[in-house]
Amino acid sequence: MEKTETSEEMHRLFNRTAGVYDQTGVEFFVPIGGRLVEFAGLGAGDSVLDVGCGRGAALYPAAVAVGAGGEAVGIDISEEMVRYAAEGAAGYGLSQVSTTVMNGQAPEFPAGRFDAVIASLSLFIWTRGAAELKPYLPLLRPGGRFAISTPSFLPTADGRWGLMPESVHDLLMPYMQPARAAEERTFPFANVADNWLVSAESIERELTEAGFVEVEVREEPLQLVVESGAQWVLWTRSTGMRRLWEKIEQLGDGALAEKVAARLDALKDDRGVITVPVPVTYIRARAPQA
Ligand SMILES: C[S@@+](CC[C@H](N)C(=O)[O-])C[C@H]1O[C@@H](n2cnc3c(N)ncnc32)[C@H](O)[C@@H]1O
Numbered sequence: 001m002e003k004t005e006t007s008e009e010m011h012r013l014f015n016r017t018a019g020v021y022d023q024t025g026v027e028f029f030v031p032i033g034g035r036l037v038e039f040a041g042l043g044a045g046d047s048v049l050d051v052g053c054g055r056g057a058a059l060y061p062a063a064v065a066v067g068a069g070g071e072a073v074g075i076d077i078s079e080e081m082v083r084y085a086a087e088g089a090a091g092y093g094l095s096q097v098s099t100t101v102m103n104g105q106a107p108e109f110p111a112g113r114f115d116a117v118i119a120s121l122s123l124f125i126w127t128r129g130a131a132e133l134k135p136y137l138p139l140l141r142p143g144g145r146f147a148i149s150t151p152s153f154l155p156t157a158d159g160r161w162g163l164m165p166e167s168v169h170d171l172l173m174p175y176m177q178p179a180r181a182a183e184e185r186t187f188p189f190a191n192v193a194d195n196w197l198v199s200a201e202s203i204e205r206e207l208t209e210a211g212f213v214e215v216e217v218r219e220e221p222l223q224l225v226v227e228s229g230a231q232w233v234l235w236t237r238s239t240g241m242r243r244l245w246e247k248i249e250q251l252g253d254g255a256l257a258e259k260v261a262a263r264l265d266a267l268k269d270d271r272g273v274i275t276v277p278v279p280v281t282y283i284r285a286r287a288p289q290a
Contacts, residue, residue: 007103010125010240011077014054017242018080021055026226026235032149032280033057033120035220037065039282040147046115049139050074051104052122056085056097058149062118063094073114075102111138116145124150125240129196130209137211142290146212152219152279153197162279163241165232167267168260175248203283212285224276229261232274 014021022029036058042048042065053059053074063072074097076082082099089097102108104119105126117136127133136146152162164172196206200217207215226232237245248256267274 007077007105007126013240013243014076014078015080017238017240018055018078018084020238021081021084022057022238024231024235024238026224026231028222028224028235028239028278029054029057029121032222033059034061035280036118036120036147036149036282037061039149039218039284040116040118040145041284042066042070042116042118042145045069047071047113048073048116048118049107049109049114051107051117051119051136052076052125053085053099054078054081054120054122056088058118058120059085059097059099060088060092060094063089063097066096068096070096072097074099075104075107077101077103105132105135107135107139109139112141112144114139114144115141116147118146119148121149121151123148124153124195124197127196129206133207133210133212137287140287142287144287145284146207146286147282147284150197150281150283152281153195165264165267165276167263171256171260171263172244175244175251197281203281207283207285211288213288215285216283218282219279220282221277222280224278226264226274226276227272228268229264229274232264232276233257233261 034057040048040062042062044065044067046066047070048062048066050059050062050072053076056074059072059074063070066072072094074082074085076085076099079101082101086097086099089099104122117139140146196202203217204215226235233245236242245257248254264274264276269275
């Protein structure tokens with residue numbers, strides 16, 4: 001499959017972010033990747049595919065869960081991410097890890113190749129519903145597991161998006177409104193208005209339509225801790241939200257970062273840190289038994 005415009009954009013975005021991705025001392029991707037692996041219920045000897053593996057936040061714990069007798073295959077559209085993921089795996093001595101540059105929208109593997117397919121904080125970028133979920137089903141053996149994590153979109157029924165701290169919502173969300181995002185391509189992947197992840201019912205419906213069974217949805221808060229508002233801004237810049245800041249700067253609104261940081265600084269507790277509860281949605285399902 002040819003890369004779509006969005007995947008080209010993501011390819012560029014994550015290639016230029018990879019060097020700093022998740023390297024700002026804020027714990028987010030690693031605990032979520034670990035929790036996803038737990039939730040996926042991987043077993044020793046399993047063969048698991050991690051779609052959009054980034055720098056390995058879920059890939060490495062998956063490799064540990066399947067053990068030396070299993071295999072953990074990471075794919076990512078960004079060559080840079082794949083390079084870091086492979087380097088890390090070698091550094092940890094995880095010889096059961098292999099990594100490949102591949103567009104996760106059109107995974108190219110033989111049918112029934114994996115016991116499990118996982119994707120941590122990646123699939124929400126390009127999936128809009130059953131049609132984009134279908135490609136993962138044939139990769140699984142009968143009864144195989146499919147498990148993903150996503151920043152929660154569940155609260156968006158009342159206009160909120162979980163990843164954004166409530167106190168800066170009014171400052172940043174205008175740059176993410178669907179009309180503006182579509183027009184200016186501010187943040188193409190946070191399709192907050194029209195998204196299969198907005199309710200447990202639509203998650204179950206779309207996965208069922210894609211052919212999966214035993215769908216389970218769980219929302220769990222992650223307590224994101226930062227030392228300052230500036231660190232939160234820096235952290236977001238080290239993630240896919242970099243795209244949002246770049247667009248804000250292009251629009252000449254660069255001073256907004258300081259305003260956001262100041263709002264967050266007002267939330268410092270007695271220990272001098274800011275805790276932002278981020279709801280994360282974990283979803284699991286299975287391929288039907290043959
Ligand atoms: C927010 S990061 C999550 C990475 C990793 N799973 C983690 O939890 O740290 C999203 C990842 O998806 C990758 N990605 C985006 N679009 C993709 C696509 N179409 N195919 C494969 N990977 C993609 C990005 O390059 C990036 O590494």
